Amino acid sequence: PRMVVAGFGNVLRGDDGFGVEVVRRLQEEGSAPAGTVLLEVGTGGIALAQELLTPCQRLVVVDAMTRGGAPGSLYVVQVEGVEPARSIDMHMAVPARALGLAQVLGALPPEVFLVGCEPASTDDLTMELSPCVNVAVDSALAAVQTLLRRAHG
Incomplete structure (x- = not known):
């Protein structure tokens, strides 16, 4: 199955570059399953929408998310609809769009x-x-790998 991992964020704004860093590390490791598209979306969501025009089974969006937890906290959320993504927080504005x-x-x-x-x-x-966010990149890599592998199961 075709899967897309999209890293969002502004790499010039410190921790906001989290999503892009995770995707870069995945690219370096070369460990994503065959058929996985790794996308550095950055701050423009249009690239992702264009990529999704080719059907895929699973999308994993990686981004900084402000939800009031301790810095470096990792969240893994399944999106049931697009509206919840927008209400999760301001940071998710670009992915939600x-x-x-x-x-x-x-x-x-x-x-x-x-x-x-x-x-x-x-x-x-x-x-x-x-x-603390740099440490979370490793956890995020593991979480993304799990999500990708589960799609193959």
């Missing part, structure tokens, strides 16, 4: 998951992740 666009185009995959990390800081102009 991309998913909304995909829905309008009739291109939303049957299974959509969010893998999010609570940022420590997204206000500093830096390309470095904070230490």
Whole structure:
């Protein structure tokens, strides 16, 4: 089955670059199952909507998510509909718009998951992740791998 992993975020804003970093690490490891598309979406959701025009079974969105947990907390959420993605938090605005666009185009995959990390800081102009979020990248890699493998089962 074809699967898409989409990393969102602004790599110039510290922890906001979490999603992009996770996708880059997946690319470096080369460990994603065959048929997996790894997409560095960054801050523009249109690329994802375009990618989804080719049908896929499962989409995993990776992004910083502000939900009030301790910085570095990892969240894995299955999205039942596009609206909840928008209400989860402000940070998810770009992914939610991309998913909304995909829905309008009739291109939303049957299974959509969010893998999010609570940022420590997204206000500093830096390309470095904070230490706790950097640690969470490893957990996120494991979570994404699990989601991808489960789709093959």
